[in-house]
Amino acid sequence: MNEAKIRTEEMLLNMGPQHPSTHGVFRVVVRTDGELVLESESHIGYLHRCFEKCAEGNNYLQVVPYTDRMDYLCAMMNNWGYAAAVEKLAGIEVPERAEYIRVIVAELNRVASHLLAFGTYGLDIGAITPFLYAFRDRERILKIFEKLCGQRLNYSYVRVGGVTFDMTDEILADIEAFCDYFDPKIIDEYDNLLSYNGIFISRTANVGVIPAELAISYGVTGPSLRGSGVQRDLRRDAPYGIYDRLEFDVPVGSGEMGQLGDCWDRYMVRMREMRQSIRLVRQAVKDIPEGPFCDKKAYRAVKPKAGEVYKRVEGARGEVGFYIVSDGTNIPYRVKARAPSFCNISILDKLTSISNVMIADLVAIIGSLDIVLGEVDR
Amino acid sequence: MNLCFFTSFFAQAGNGLGEYAGTYSAKWDAGAYEGGLFFAGLLKWLLLATEVPSSVPLAGTLNGVLGSLAPLVSDGSIFPELGALLITIGVVFGFVNVFAIGAVWSERKVSAHMQCRLGPMEVGPHGLLQTVADGLKLLTKEDIIPRLADKPLFALAPAIVFAGVLMRFVPLPFGDKLIASDLDLGLFFVAAVGAVEVLGVIMAGWASNNKWSLFGTIRTATQMVSYEIPIGIAFVTVILCCGSFSLMEIVNQQGGSLAATDGYPYQGWIWHWHLFRNPFMPILAIVYFIASLAECKRAPFDLPEAESELVSGFHTEYTGMRFALFFLAEYAAMYLVAAVAVVIFLGGWWSGIYPLDALGMGPDATIYTKTLGLLIKLGVFLSKAFALVFVQMWIRWTLPRIRLDQMMYVCWKVLLPISLVCFVGSCLWELASGGASVFGFGIVVE
């Protein structure tokens, strides 16, 4: 390096699309002064796959596999959001057994997604072992899903009018066994290993504090919003399916280890949500009725009347919304997906400008927002 | 090789053993002993004992070559000390390499067992040859130097890092009198030469012409230099308690050399180790252990190579054998700090059980008990060092990484005050107890 060109002020650093900690192809250009980040600029679009355009060329049934691949970590919820929107538009009734099955698979998928968030967050912070433990437990859930619908990640299971396959007693027994294995023992172990670890707390407490009003104004939803103390959960506030019959708590952050709305709060909301999800699964497994598992006629030939609908469900990362415009044919005119990670990640640039963030903290913040680039870029 | 080879080998070996016993046991007792000469003697004995069987082609020539090599190795030849020196370097270097191979394998196995999986199983039984395969792979990789990198510095950096670590092995004992060179300034040498490693790391990061490597370098410079201070204070405390810098002397005192009576030079039990010398020593040992983790750039202090942030830190741009040198240096440093901890706190090669330690010591020991005692002490030392290396691995796979400013906080605001308090407390204790350790003996302060 030529001596005359060595500068000692700010450095422009590219946390490029390929980086171990950006949870996908996500580019952040940061201007740093040593380790302190002065300004950051996010660039997305590296994973854009034209989901919304593809939806305009396929009929309502064919769009379902595309919705899987938006947020591939909680595919059941994407499927459910889309199916619920089309059902609302076309006025299709879903049998009760299908609703119970939907709740079971969605909550199990939420547990799987939060497990992955927990594991990869540990990896970002530097603890490698919790990742392996999280994947061991996630593997059990994926095995259950494989028995149920044949795939481990992109299920296409929840469709318009119900679900694709019936849930057998053997699978229900497996789910119960998993709940008994997972609920108090394993989550307590995760808490002892990572959540209450002194080093982890010092890395995540008081880091990336998102005040509640800022979160609401940027459209942040899901655990990232609840971590800032805002009581907002679509399963309780705008219930869909049979959530109004089930009992569960909605954990919110409380500034236990640092300030309200820091990374530790968001992370802890996810850990507590896992317990609540298992509680929901247990209730649904106990009360599941007999009956048909889908409305076959509706499922084969969906042709809603002309109109538009917006339907939202509580995904693992926030509010998954589908806005569908129909023109009376069996091919949707327009499908717009509201991805929670897209709004969640938009707060990153604001955070770096309002608080003192170091490079290591940047990684911690991105991890705590728990984004999936598949749904940021669709 | 047929059976003839082995029978003739052992027949010759029987002859050679007598010479080994005669020549070298005298030197051993005289105390004027350098480890290199020990190994040289062993090698000469092996060379004399080996006779290539006549079925091998050119058997006669080979035997002649081996026979002529033997005197070159030890005394009566042109450069006896140089030969011994080269052998010493070879043994230490060989140990470092073999240890690195074993340590990488055991790190992968330890991490795998902690993470509910198996680790390497394919190459060799239970994956024992995995590191050898990895080493071969690294050797055959393309050597890439970035276009705008500073080529001389880039090429020199891994060598300097490895040399800095290897030099610290010089005054380090492996067992009773198994030492490359018993320097009078042993512990001081170990602490001071470690700075060369820091220089190498800084060169590596700067010469890579990569902003992420630069981050790793800056973090390393601050980390390694800062954590040398608690380590230095720990060393100074031990030196003050022992009265000597020499590592062998420090260990011998833990064996009870200062209470020597009735012909048996060492009378130590486990409570004579420096760890139990005064109540401040255990705290100091923990402080030293944590600071040495930071010196080795091991988790939770692995910011310089923070994989999830900087890909690979200061050695991101290194491939092939250059990267292998950094890797080797890291594992060598792991062993080094563990061995130094064993030497200054955990009693070195003394097992802490007096009858076991007394084997081969004293005036009426035969050459066989001497050799057995030596091997036992070597085994004890290595076991303790490997146990500490295991603890280092255990910590790495459990704890998350600490941030730069928190690391500085821990060093300057936690470890340094604690180590200073322990230092002052130890000094006062030594004065008050008259130089005696907690359980009895020591030097008397005049």
Add this chain to the structure above:
Amino acid sequence: MNIFKVARSIWIGMGITMKYFLNHKKTLCTIQYPKEKDLIPARHRGIHYLETEKCVMCWKCSDICPVDCIYIEGVRGADGPLQGGYRGQKATLSKFTVDYTVCIFCGLCEEPCPPKCIWLGPEFDYHSTDRTMMEKNLLTDEVYTEGDEVFVEWARGENDRLQEEKKKQKEAEKAAKEAEKAAAAAEAEEEGSDAEGESAE
């Protein structure tokens, strides 16, 4: 964050990993693939299988596929004019391939099939060295080769030719019928005029 709390939490964490280390035989959760393999559940969605005799060539699976990876060509009718090909009960197929560089294993093609002859099976490791070899010919359960393409080209040509022949035949028959009708009409006119003539007289 006082130092004793930190040390205690670190100690508890290390206890957990040590517990796993000492019980590693019981807590092992991996298997040595490919020496040991896991059981594949019945509903697993892998490579397609086709029961050729049952296929009626309705193209429903090809239509429902969201990514258009199924290619079907053939002739309906068991005694279709095509020679060779794969004669089923209701159709003679000359091409039925799935392109696995495109297929997303969604399983949508299973349901619309009326005789339920296509399904996704348990095999999942379908590999090749070349992108062009990733099409599986379900009629032979082999990779779709150039020879298959030649056959399909010929089959298309044959089909077109036979369709042309059929069309000509139909036209000829139609022309003959028209001619007959015209002749009959002419006769009827004559008879009518005769009848009129007769009635007039």
